[in-house]
Amino acid sequence: MRPRTTVIPVATESTSQWTQIRRRFFRHRLAVTGLIVLLLLAIACYGSPFLAPYPENFQDLLLGSTGPSAEHWLGTDDLGRDFFSQLLYAGRISLSVGLGVGLLSTALGVAVGSVAGYFGGWVDELLMRIVDLFLIVPAIAVLALALQGLGTSPITIVLVLSGLGWTVIARVARSQVLSLREKEFVDAAVVLGASPVRVLVRHMLPNLAGVIAVNVSLSVAAAIITESTLSFLGFGVQPPDSSWGNMLSQAAGLLGTPQMHLLIYPGLFILVTVLAVNFIGDGLRDAFDPHAKH
Numbered sequence: 001m002r003p004r005t006t007v008i009p010v011a012t013e014s015t016s017q018w019t020q021i022r023r024r025f026f027r028h029r030l031a032v033t034g035l036i037v038l039l040l041l042a043i044a045c046y047g048s049p050f051l052a053p054y055p056e057n058f059q060d061l062l063l064g065s066t067g068p069s070a071e072h073w074l075g076t077d078d079l080g081r082d083f084f085s086q087l088l089y090a091g092r093i094s095l096s097v098g099l100g101v102g103l104l105s106t107a108l109g110v111a112v113g114s115v116a117g118y119f120g121g122w123v124d125e126l127l128m129r130i131v132d133l134f135l136i137v138p139a140i141a142v143l144a145l146a147l148q149g150l151g152t153s154p155i156t157i158v159l160v161l162s163g164l165g166w167t168v169i170a171r172v173a174r175s176q177v178l179s180l181r182e183k184e185f186v187d188a189a190v191v192l193g194a195s196p197v198r199v200l201v202r203h204m205l206p207n208l209a210g211v212i213a214v215n216v217s218l219s220v221a222a223a224i225i226t227e228s229t230l231s232f233l234g235f236g237v238q239p240p241d242s243s244w245g246n247m248l249s250q251a252a253g254l255l256g257t258p259q260m261h262l263l264i265y266p267g268l269f270i271l272v273t274v275l276a277v278n279f280i281g282d283g284l285r286d287a288f289d290p291h292a293k294h
Contacts, residue, residue, distance in 0.1 A: 024287040031283020034276035041273060045091030052085035057240055065259050074265055077250075083262060087269060090242035093154050094224055095273070097243070100158040101165060101223035102216045109166035110212060113173025114200050118181060128174070134167045143226070144235045152238050157230070161223050169215045176211060180204050210288025217281035221274045228270055244270050 026032055044051055053073075060080030067075045074083040116127040146160045177200075180186060189199050205212075228245030230236035232252070237243040244266040251262040 021287045025283050028283035028286055030279040031286075034279030034283070037272060037276040038280065041091065041269075041276070042095060045088050045095055048085070048088035048092065052082075052088045054082040054085040056085070056089045057081060058085070065262075067258070067261065075261055077262055083265065086242060086247065087244070087265060090244050090247055090266070091269065093237055093241060093243040094227060094245070094270070097154055097157055097161070097227045098220040098224040098273075098277075100154075101161045102220035104158065104162040105165040105219050105223075106169050106212055106216050108162065109169030109215070110173045110205075110208065112166065113170035113175075114177050114204065114208075116170070117174040117177030118196060118200055118204070120178075124174070127170075131167045131170050134164060137164070139164050139226075140229070143230060144233070147230065147235050152236060154237065154241070157227060157236065161226060165219060165223065169211070169219075172211055172215070173208060176208055177204055180207055210284070213284045213288065214281050217277050217284060221277040221281070224270060224274060224277075 048056075058081060060076070063076055063080035065076055065078050065080075066072060069075070072082050072084070074087070077083055077086070112127055112131070116124040142164065143160055147156065150156050150160065180203075186199060186203060189203050194202070224244075227236055227243060228248060231243050231245030232249045234249065236249075237246045239246070247266040248263065248270075251259070251266070255263060
């Protein structure tokens, strides 16, 4: 009687690269925590017309400034406005500026850096000298002058910050493309007749996904801090619009007074948001780099 053999099934399903990236990201506890915190902040701020206890800029002049209470969780400001509601409404502008600058500056920087790295020669020299010119410009001074001349609307702030924030990612993208240009798959695409645009978009940009994702997260955090700095100095968002930096500026003289909570809460929101975005950036960096250690 022939011995009975047991066949052990072997899993042959390969795990895609994006599945591995997703798994590595969700194993990064701080990154997942940052993502959850950022999502909650975004839902609360962008849903403020429905979630905020009071309408935007709703004033009770007879009430004046009060401390936290059951009716006003974070108290009220000098104009009798519910401070928690104002923080949520202000968060829409701060988050929008951060996200807008992160996406726009990264897109511009990747485009310039990729073109410079792929074509080389005089194109590379010209674009890199332009990058160097932007890098030596004192950013805060230029931002203040530009916003004073062009206006301080959130769209203007996004455009100006993006115009000065694309240089770092441009240099990084250029170095990556210079390395990728020597790979066999690029030579094969060129031999098969692929145009430079197709080679850049179809074959090189997917290999820059990690660099792009990390830079977007870091640019968002940097833009929120820069916008807050400009607003604190009086060159950013102006009333009746509000941002977290604008609220910090309005409460700057309250340090050491019973109303100091009006200074603490906007700073705390900025701190939590920036930490959450940086944790997400760390998680993305480790997820796209399998050799990285948490």
